[in-house]
Amino acid sequence: MREKDKKIFSEKEKITRRDFLGLSAKGAAATMIAGVFSPSVGSMIGLGGVAEAATKKIKPFTFAVMTDGHLYNIKDHRFDAMFMKAVDMINNMKPRPDMVIYGGDIGQTGLEAEIKKGKNMLDKLKMPYKVIPGEHDWYLDMGKAWRGFFGEENWSINHNGAHVIGMNSIKIDDFWTGPGLTPEERMGRVLELECNSCGPWGVEEDGLEWLKKDVKKVSPDTPVVIFTHSPLWDYYPRWNFATKDAPEIRNILRKFDNVMSVHGHVHQVVFNKIGNISSVGTSSTSWPWPYPPVELPYPHIRHNRLDPGNFEDGMGAHHLSVADNGVGTMFYDPFEPSSIPDAVKRGVKL
Amino acid sequence: MRKKQFVKVSSAAILLGSVVFLVSGTVQSKEPLDDAADFDRLMDAVAYGDMLWHTGEGEGGKHKELSTNGLGCANCHPDGSATQPQSWPKYQTNLGKVGTLREMINWCIQVVQNGKGYALDSKEMIAMEAYATYMNRGAKLDPGLNAQTAPFVISGPGYPTNDEGNR
Ligand SMILES: [Fe+2]
Numbered sequence: 001m002r003e004k005d006k007k008i009f010s011e012k013e014k015i016t017r018r019d020f021l022g023l024s025a026k027g028a029a030a031t032m033i034a035g036v037f038s039p040s041v042g043s044m045i046g047l048g049g050v051a052e053a054a055t056k057k058i059k060p061f062t063f064a065v066m067t068d069g070h071l072y073n074i075k076d077h078r079f080d081a082m083f084m085k086a087v088d089m090i091n092n093m094k095p096r097p098d099m100v101i102y103g104g105d106i107g108q109t110g111l112e113a114e115i116k117k118g119k120n121m122l123d124k125l126k127m128p129y130k131v132i133p134g135e136h137d138w139y140l141d142m143g144k145a146w147r148g149f150f151g152e153e154n155w156s157i158n159h160n161g162a163h164v165i166g167m168n169s170i171k172i173d174d175f176w177t178g179p180g181l182t183p184e185e186r187m188g189r190v191l192e193l194e195c196n197s198c199g200p201w202g203v204e205e206d207g208l209e210w211l212k213k214d215v216k217k218v219s220p221d222t223p224v225v226i227f228t229h230s231p232l233w234d235y236y237p238r239w240n241f242a243t244k245d246a247p248e249i250r251n252i253l254r255k256f257d258n259v260m261s262v263h264g265h266v267h268q269v270v271f272n273k274i275g276n277i278s279s280v281g282t283s284s285t286s287w288p289w290p291y292p293p294v295e296l297p298y299p300h301i302r303h304n305r306l307d308p309g310n311f312e313d314g315m316g317a318h319h320l321s322v323a324d325n326g327v328g329t330m331f332y333d334p335f336e337p338s339s340i341p342d343a344v345k346r347g348v349k350l
Numbered sequence: 351m352r353k354k355q356f357v358k359v360s361s362a363a364i365l366l367g368s369v370v371f372l373v374s375g376t377v378q379s380k381e382p383l384d385d386a387a388d389f390d391r392l393m394d395a396v397a398y399g400d401m402l403w404h405t406g407e408g409e410g411g412k413h414k415e416l417s418t419n420g421l422g423c424a425n426c427h428p429d430g431s432a433t434q435p436q437s438w439p440k441y442q443t444n445l446g447k448v449g450t451l452r453e454m455i456n457w458c459i460q461v462v463q464n465g466k467g468y469a470l471d472s473k474e475m476i477a478m479e480a481y482a483t484y485m486n487r488g489a490k491l492d493p494g495l496n497a498q499t500a501p502f503v504i505s506g507p508g509y510p511t512n513d514e515g516n517r
């Protein structure tokens with residue numbers, strides 16, 4: 001990151017989440033602005049922009065990404081076929097990705113059977129894969145089944161000179177003990193996107209501690225890729241298109257030249273950049289979410305209007321290619337090509 | 351020709367209406383629409399619509415009218431977004447005709463959610479229409495609108511609720 005941008009970034013970072021909430025409450029009747037941070041010209045690396053390359057040379061690599069399958073425990077559900085279609089698509093990618101990351105929400109209601117169904121399909125991938133949890137995987141049994149299948153919820157690997165992180169960003173403060181909710185009732189509330197009694201979610205204290213420790217010895221010129229279920233910026237908190245401790249996460253990752261954040265949950269094409277961190281959203285393999293009522297900082301990076309009569313429109317897989325200069329390009333690999341504008345199809349620079 | 355006739359008929363109807371009004375002036379005892387009790391009745395319908403809107407998301411097959419594959423309206427339309435009550439009636443490709451929001455709700459229930467659907471004048475259908483319309487309040491009437499628009503910016507549940515702040 002350039003000195004000038006660093007300065008802008010640190011000043012902007014002082015705006016706290018509370019400031020943002022106060023601001024948005026006041027402006028609720030007017031248009032909300034997505035995120036606190038308007039993109040500064042110097043930091044724009046969206047389509048056609050020039051990326052600020054990390055200084056360290058790495059061995060180029062490609063990861064495939066699929067997410068948000070929302071499988072039901074119903075035999076031959078159409079979401080099963082779309083999940084499998086993404087798996088097949090990734091298996092046939094050339095060159096073959098080194099690894100696949102699954103971005104959360106394997107199941108819909110957190111049932112072990114749903115998560116198992118997803119794992120069985122993920123096991124058909126011809127390359128290794130890593131998984132992070134989504135809220136739909138978690139709030140029936142507080143992650144018990146998920147952990148049983150996939151292990152650690154926060155993990156990192158070093159790959160070809162890059163540092164790759166996956167984190168559980170869907171931890172919510174206990175809203176269920178007070179009202180005495182059953183696990184099913186708790187899950188039932190969380191699975192509503194607009195649940196207004198659940199509260200915001202994040203990686204919470206232990207996640208922040210884990211992240212601090214994880215990146216402590218990683219040099220700043222190392223390209224970092226971080227996968228979380230929710231975006232690491234305040235996009236639309238009402239739908240948890242946000243992570244409550246994202247400002248702290250961004251602070252911990254500030255020392256790096258280039259951080260590439262890839263998130264699930266939003267079921268849509270979306271992009272943002274805050275200082276050294278670019279964030280990109282992903283298509284699901286289940287259904288698309290509409291764009292929330294906020295102005296997007298990069299309005300040209302979004303999918304086209306979709307056809308509700310075509311169940312595959314707006315769904316698909318992705319691949320992220322990181323070049324030797326540490327700059328990544330995220331490619332959408334849609335089931336229905338017309339859903340992605342040509343410019344976005346050519347890749348989003350991270 | 352047809353247009354002319356229509357104009358004639360409608361002016362006759364207006365005339366007739368005024369006569370009725372003049373004759374039975376005291377019939378105008380209906381309280382204004384912003385009366386709290388009337389509003390509560392609407393909110394009851396909105397809350398019922400909200401409940402139906404969110405039924406099915408996690409309960410595959412329990413409500414056969416609404417959904418047999420676990421999907422509910424809110425799977426794709428949180429806060430009633432992307433329903434665009436302000437745009438109907440309009441030509442909708444999936445309906446293959448100029449249709450209404452109620453018809454589109456049934457299309458979603460039957461095609462996307464594999465449910466049976468509701469009679470267009472049923473309490474359930476009207477409640478879902480009330481919910482979608484209320485959640486998009488303030489949108490400018492725009493029949494035929496055929497593009498993505500943003501829903502109403504919402505804080506809290508989007509309408510008055512009980513003390514727990516939940517439906
Ligand atoms: Fe999801």
Ligand SMILES: [Fe+2]
Binds near residue numbers: 136
């Ligand atoms: Fe999610």
